[in-house]
Amino acid sequence: LIPMMASLQGRSPLAFRDEPPKAPKPLPRNVLLRVPVRILRAVGEGLFQILPRLIVVVVGFVAKLFNWTIGAALRWIGRRVVGTYDRSARLYHRMLPGAMNRPWLVLGTAALAFAISIAIIPSLGMDLIPSLAQGRFETTIKLPPGTPLAETDALVTQIERQHARDPNIASIYGVAGTGTRLDATPTESGENIARLLVTLKPGSGDREEAAAMNALRATLATRSDAEVKFARPALFSFSTPLEIEIRGYDLDALTTAGKKLGTLLAESDRFADIKSTVEDGxxxxxxxxxxxxxxxxxxxxxxxxxxxxxxxxxxxxxxxxxxxxxxxxxxxxxxxxxxxxxxxxxxxxxxxxxxxxxxxxxxxxxxxxxPSEIHRVDQERVAIISANLRHGDLGSAVSEVRSILARTPLAAGVSVHIGGQGEEMDASTRSMLFAFGLAIFLVYLVMASQFESLVHPFVIMFSIPLALVGAVLALKLTGTPISVVVFIGLIMLAGIVVKNAIVLIDRVNQLREEGHAKREAIILAAESRLRPIAMTTLATLLGFLPLAIGLGEGSEVRSPMAITVIGGLAVSTLLTLVVIPIVYELV
Structure with a gap:
């Protein structure tokens, strides 16, 4: 029995063979896909339910925050503005009938203001284009002919070391000696000529550029035999601010006259970088x-x-x-x-x-x-004296040169012609005056066709002289000279300032058609049109304010135009509300 039980190895006589273990049953595929879909659906529903609520809460909180802070400030400003407007409107409504009872006093005051503005114009000065700071400039140094290259290079090295730490200068790059006498233009090359390229620090304006130039001039003033010329990058293709042409046939007379005029200009502190084509050979x-x-x-x-x-x-x-x-x-x-x-x-x-x-x-x-060089203009020998301006405007500089020539004869047999930017300025002024007159004429034609009258547009045109009063006053207060940019602002004013008078006169005509008397229609129109006139004028003035302040690069060119428009529109609006009703009643 025992051996038999051992042969069975402990198994029961009726036991079956062991089955292999079964793998776990996989989940159905639809179950695997359903789980992430449900997760994504839950997340999406949560986002679409929670996110809008969150946005509403945040926006509401921000709105309340602005309402508590900025809103309160704006409401305070709004109350002050509305209060100021209401007081001004009440004052205007009381003043207008009294002004209409004294028409000649009001018109005489307006005419006097216009005459004073015309008298102020010569004191404003004139420029072709406002100087534009470009952040860099070039300096050309010309030593006496025959100066060795080593001496020229030593001067350049001295300037670079002396001005390397200038607070307005970022870098100075110098070149000593340009070309050779055999393969380059003699007047623009040689071992005696050096060039400096000066780059200013970012954000530098006119004052910093002028300070850097004056510092270099002061350093080079120790070399009395050096001829210095400053030039900006050619953003605009304009000539030197001042170019005086001395014409004649005799070279000796031209040489004498050129040197004499150069000496006379050097005696004035207005002129700088004086250069003459009449030089030592x-x-x-x-x-x-x-x-x-x-x-x-x-x-x-x-x-x-x-x-x-x-x-x-x-x-x-x-x-x-x-x-x-x-x-x-x-x-x-x-x-x-x-x-x-x-x-x-x-x-x-x-x-x-x-x-x-x-x-x-x-x-x-x-x-x-x-001889260094011989220049000809219109087949006639000339000596050209050029100069930059250290201060002041171009018109005053031209006037000073004319006074110098009037009291000091240069030489016999020569004639003098002032060119450069002075000549271009005269031509531009004539063109701009013609454009200004043409703009006024076109505005009159448009209004005449709309009003179907020649008298009413004539009344409206009185706004333009009143705008000139404000423009001149603004230019005088800001120290801005007259330039091409100012003329552009005046041409813009010719179309802007008449809109207030158009709004007023159009309402007067409507009231008269309804049967109101002339004065009654004028007063009612002035009362009803004061608010739109004030709103449109204030919006225009605020729109031009950033340009007038001079923010950003190139503001030197934009600012004079904005100053002209702001001054002209502000004064014209104030005077238009009184003068135009009086002129309308008189005609």
Whole structure:
């Protein structure tokens, strides 16, 4: 029994074979997809339910916060503005009948204000375009002809070191010596000419730019023999502010007159960077050929000239190949054989001949000073004196030059013409005056066609002289000179200021058509149209205010136009409410 039980290994005689373990039954696929969908649906429903409520709560809180703070301030300002308007309206309603009872007093006061504004105009000064700070400028330094490159470079290095820590300057880049006397324009190149490119710090304006220029001028003033010229990047293609042309045939007379005028301008503190085309000549070696002597020796002037140029300047003998580049090999005499005038005289002009002939045998060689340059305008020789302005306006500078020329004759046989930006300013002023007159005429035509009357537009046009009073007053108070930009503002005023009078006169005509008497219609129209006139005027003034303040880059050009419009529109509106009703009643 025991062996039998052992053979069964502890299993029951009736036991079946063990089945392998079964894998867990997988979940249905629809269940796997349903779970994330339900999760996303729950999140979406939560967002669409909670988010709008959250937005409403946040917006409401912000609105209440603004209402408690900014809203309260705006309501306070609104009450003050409305209160001021109500008081002004009551004052205007009381004042208008009294003004209409004294028409000639009111019109005389307006005429006097217009006359005073006309008298103030000459004191405003004139410019072509307001100076625009561009953040950088270039300085050209011209030392006497013959100055060695080392001396020019030393001056540039001194300026760079001295002004490297200037509070207005970000960087200075200098170049000493530009070109050579043989391959560049003589008046614009040479070892005696240096250029400085000065970059100002970000945010620098007119004052910082002027301060940097004056600092460089003060440094260069120690070199009395240096000619300095400042130039801005060519944003506008304008000439130098002041260019005086002295015309004549005699070079000596032009030289005398040019130097004399340059000295007179230098005595005034208004002018800076005075430059004259009448300058000391450049040192040169002059060769005067003896053609008879040369012909007797079998030479021509061209052969002699070519030989001298070849020996002094050199000629390309061959080309050297270096790394796929061909480098010219220039052959000429040694520097010791061409270093002085005597060496030039000893040059052989017939190389390869049996009998060598020196240059001194066929020509006279002398060291002298030749003319720097000869300018012509309209086929007539001229000397041009140019200058920048250290302060003041262009119109005053031109007037000062004319007074200098009137009391100090320059030289016999020469005539003087003032050009540059002064000439361009005169031409632009004439063009702008024509455009201003044309704008007034077109505005009159439009109103005449709309009102079907020639009298009512004439009454409305009285707003334009009143606008001129305000524009001149604003320019005077801000110290803004008249320029092309100011004229653009005046042309804009011609179309803007008449709108108030149009609104007023149109309402008067409507009331008269309803049967009201003329004065009654005028008073009722003034009362009903005061609010829209005040609102539109205030909106326009506030719109131009950022331009007048001068925010952002290029504000120097925009600001004069905005100042003109603001001053003209403000004063014109105030006077229009009184003057236009009186003029309408009189006509």
């Amino acid at each position: 450049y040192p040169e070696v002059q060769i005067r050929f003896d053609q008879d002597r040369a012909a007797a020796l079998g030479l021509t002037t061209r052969q002699i000239s070519d030989a001298v140029v070849t020996k002094v300047r050199g000629e390309v003998a061959t080309r050297y190949n270096f790394r796929d580049r061909k480098i010219d090999v220039l052959a000429r005499v040694r520097e010791s054989d061409r270093a002085s005038v005597e060496d030039i005289r000893n040059l052989i002009v017939n190389p390869g001949a049996d009998r060598p002939i020196r240059l001194s045998a066929v020509a006279e060689v002398t060291a002298s000073e030749g």
